[in-house]
Amino acid sequence: MEDFELAEWLGDTETTDEQRVALRRAAADLEGRWDDDPDADREAFTGAAQLVLGDATPESLVADWRRAQQAADDAHARMTGGIVAYYQDSTELGTAEAFGLARQTIRKALGKG
Incomplete structure (x- = not known):
């Protein structure tokens, strides 16, 4: 995930440098797992983001x-x-x-x- 894509996805959400690194790493690890289902890609990244940002456990x-x-x-x-x-x-x-x-x-x- 490019920086601009992450910034667009996050919107106004404030994040630390460590959180942004963790989100980019999660996006890279998840990339291509569901080539035939873009909704699954989005949901997987959402789960990663929720965990990284403290919105989920x-x-x-x-x-x-x-x-x-x-x-x-x-x-x-x-x-x-x-x-x-x-x-x-x-x-x-x-x-x-x-x-x-x-x-x-x-x-x-x-x-x-």
Whole structure:
């Protein structure tokens, strides 16, 4: 990350020289990890910045991740319930089309695959 990019990202946030060095190092270490997902690059750097700037702790970052994992698990369970209910009046193919999912995913949700 170039100095001007870091300055733009930080905006009015005051930082020490050590924090700026740590942020540049984190950006360099994270660069290219998610070539196909720029959102992941941004989120990873945000986590690094939160930690370096004292806006997060290791514990709070893990707690955020655990809440997100639980939310994903809950959403998956709701989707599975919806698939089961929809399938009662449909077919595997019709359910797959309605949900925009692969038929194999539907079969798995139905306990068939």
